[in-house]
Amino acid sequence: MNTEQITREVCRIAKETAEYIRDEGKKLKPSDVEIKGLHNFVTHVDKTAEKLIVEQLKILLPEAGFITEENTVNQLSDKYNWIIDPLDGTTNFIHGVPCYSISIALSSLEQIISGVVLEINSGELFYAWQNGPAMCNDSIIHVSLSDSLDDSLLATGFPYQDYSLTEPYLRLFGELMRTTRGIRRLGSAAVDLAYVAAGRFDAFYEYGLNPWDVAAGSFIIKQAGGVCTDFIGGTDYINGKRLVASNGKIHNDLLDVINEYFERPT
Numbered sequence: 001m002n003t004e005q006i007t008r009e010v011c012r013i014a015k016e017t018a019e020y021i022r023d024e025g026k027k028l029k030p031s032d033v034e035i036k037g038l039h040n041f042v043t044h045v046d047k048t049a050e051k052l053i054v055e056q057l058k059i060l061l062p063e064a065g066f067i068t069e070e071n072t073v074n075q076l077s078d079k080y081n082w083i084i085d086p087l088d089g090t091t092n093f094i095h096g097v098p099c100y101s102i103s104i105a106l107s108s109l110e111q112i113i114s115g116v117v118l119e120i121n122s123g124e125l126f127y128a129w130q131n132g133p134a135m136c137n138d139s140i141i142h143v144s145l146s147d148s149l150d151d152s153l154l155a156t157g158f159p160y161q162d163y164s165l166t167e168p169y170l171r172l173f174g175e176l177m178r179t180t181r182g183i184r185r186l187g188s189a190a191v192d193l194a195y196v197a198a199g200r201f202d203a204f205y206e207y208g209l210n211p212w213d214v215a216a217g218s219f220i221i222k223q224a225g226g227v228c229t230d231f232i233g234g235t236d237y238i239n240g241k242r243l244v245a246s247n248g249k250i251h252n253d254l255l256d257v258i259n260e261y262f263e264r265p266t
Contacts, residue, residue, distance in 0.1 A: 089188035115216035193217025
């Protein structure tokens with residue numbers, strides 16, 4: 001399999017889908033917004049964008065299955081699976097806040113081998129393939145060189161469904177406010193991760209994440225020289241709902257702080 005060629009085709013698919021999302025965003029009405037769960041929204045744009053992506057990926061790799069946020073397809077494969085978020089940052093999208101993205105990853109035997117994240121408003125396209133570099137548009141990107149939390153800018157996300165860990169999360173947030181250059185919350189985990197890969201953020205952490213939120217972005221970070229783990233330094237960060245991603249240099253220090261406030265999951 002030529003993963004570079006496949007990744008570049010996925011980039012094309014993402015760009016075409018982004019055109020649809022931008023056009024529909026101009027016409028979106030409050031009545032177009034559906035509620036999937038507590039503070040969890042979806043629109044016809046999310047669903048149609050996912051269908052557009054799936055339709056083209058089926059042609060690109062017919063033997064692959066799909067893991068998707070909107071469940072527009074029910075098909076898993078023993079070997080290859082696409083992991084898709086057609087619109088990461090739907091709340092931003094419906095409010096006209098310019099940070100939302102398309103995230104597409106390809107796994108082979110549960111290992112990610114390709115990742116694409118397209119920030120729809122800026123048109124910045126982040127992508128990587130197995131044994132290749134991490135790219136933003138046509139340029140190679142790398143994680144930052146910051147080697148201390150004191151000199152680092154972090155990103156995080158706020159829980160919108162699982163509030164069981166709100167207290168330790170807020171205490172951790174307060175600690176990192178005091179001991180870093182600051183914390184940003186953009187509203188799209190895929191973009192947060194892409195920005196870590198590009199060296200704009202030094203690290204990102206969040207709990208309550210889904211595979212389609214992180215599969216592509218975490219892979220791009222690793223190809224850019226960074227590190228991704230769960231909260232205890234393990235490898236269960238795609239399905240385990242807890243992710244720490246960094247430039248590697250500050251990773252252990254950040255884990256130490258996180259584990260002062262978060263207990264090991266049971």
